[in-house]
Amino acid sequence: MFRQAPHIRLIAGKADGLTHESHEDGDVSLLPEPEYRANVRQVEKAIKSHHSLLLNWLAKRLGNSSDAADVAQDVYIRIYRYARTEWVENPQALLFKTAANLAINELKRQSRVLQRQVTTADDAVADVVSEIVADGPTPEEAMRQKQDAHALVDAIRQLPEKPRAAFIKNRFEGKTYGDIAVEMSVSESTVEKYMMDALRRLRGRLVRTSASTVLPMPRRGRRGKG
């Protein structure tokens, strides 16, 4: 720590938080004034035209309209803050993504979704997924983990609509086949068929043979049942 030259003082860590992930107050604005104004205008337009739809959707997801109003507010605040530093190419996409993200945060806080995710392990994966700088893995490891995470997400994405919906509701929202049957207006045995279809397709994409797994993702408690 500059023992040899005590008169040097470097302001350490000042450059931190300048990555795109951070949009806290005090972040340097990258957008020139006219673009910033155009940005705010288009973001505002997207918010206005989707406000009631978003509120209804959040109320349905969160099961409570006052939570929905709070989350919607938070969504708008974040979008405006984002619009200060980055040009928004697709306001609707940003709006929906932010809404989904904050709805998940709220549901997670209430332990209603993603209950099997252990914080420590998943922080590492979340870092990898969103390219946040992590001190843990070497770049090679990070690259590999990222590719693995990518393969996993992609495999889910490629599922047909109904098996995908059933799988996500069951695995990540912790719903029983009975719950899902009601939501999707089908019978429980149909839900089970969707699940089998999803598992079969995922296995086909992700597992090489029945004996060896090709996924070195962090593994936690086994036999996670709903």
Next chain:
Amino acid sequence: MMAMNGHQDKDTHSTRWVARMLSGTMTVEETAAYDRWRDEDEANASSADSLWDMVDSLDAVGEQALEEEMVRDLEAATDAHKRRRRFMGISAIAAGFAAVAVIGATLWMQVPKPAQYETQKGQRTTVYLADGSVMQLNTDTKVSVMVNDSRREITLERGEAFFSVKHDEKHPFLVYAGDTKVQDLGTKFSVRMGASSNLISVLSGLVSVSQRQENNNNTRPQELALLRPGEQAVYTAATHSATVATFDPDRAFAWRKGKARYKQTPLADVVEDLNRYFKAPLEIADSDLRTLPVTGTFSVNDQGAVVDALESAFSLMAVRRSDGVILLYAQQNR
């Protein structure tokens, strides 16, 4: 062939079992029956276990998958909303006017005018472009972006940028850096502008490097290099030529994670590279040190930590001069 069928059969069975087990409403008897089935044959066990492992692994991306599903849900809700509006007589006409007004405004706003993005020393940022491509800017970088329905052109005015290009054969993605023209059709690569040369590094896909033609559009520019993944071209402006060599992507793209990596790199080159990130430049005070080989990874977000690391790992001493320059000396008591 028999064995193959046997495997497929086991897999079908285990898929059925696991799907049953995930129902969330298993009876004790059913669970016991599963255990008996699993234990009666090693092949049953390994087929089921690999499937459980897969199911567990997928938990790691649960949040992202759930988020994407919610976005799809919202999009579907918007579409349904729009469809409903279209069937509502008078209000449909009103909506029509609104749509015209919106389209008019959009066209007007899209009068081609390049957007500019700039980072200061020590900053990095990511820009999501209209065509779905992503651009990451390193420290002290400036670019103009002209991306719309008819063209995709980026001009690097200084610094370094990484591009992850959305595939679109009809609209080549062009990056200009001074004299250099870099073209590709859907790949990941970076372009770095230097004082006298530009560096183009390709992570995936194919990239064509040529010299920029200012005035004409008809003559085909002469291709100087065609780069494959893992290849890097150094374009020298003075000679209008490019040399191609392989490179280490972990080192070349470390900046995307806020790191700088070196392997047996002379300290003089390390200092020059690091100085791209810091307002207070480093300077080598003892000329003997210029060739000192440096190997290691530095976090460029924190100059203090970088200087500390250099001091302790390479027996250097850092002294700040009154004008802010940080001088690097060899330690006396080696």
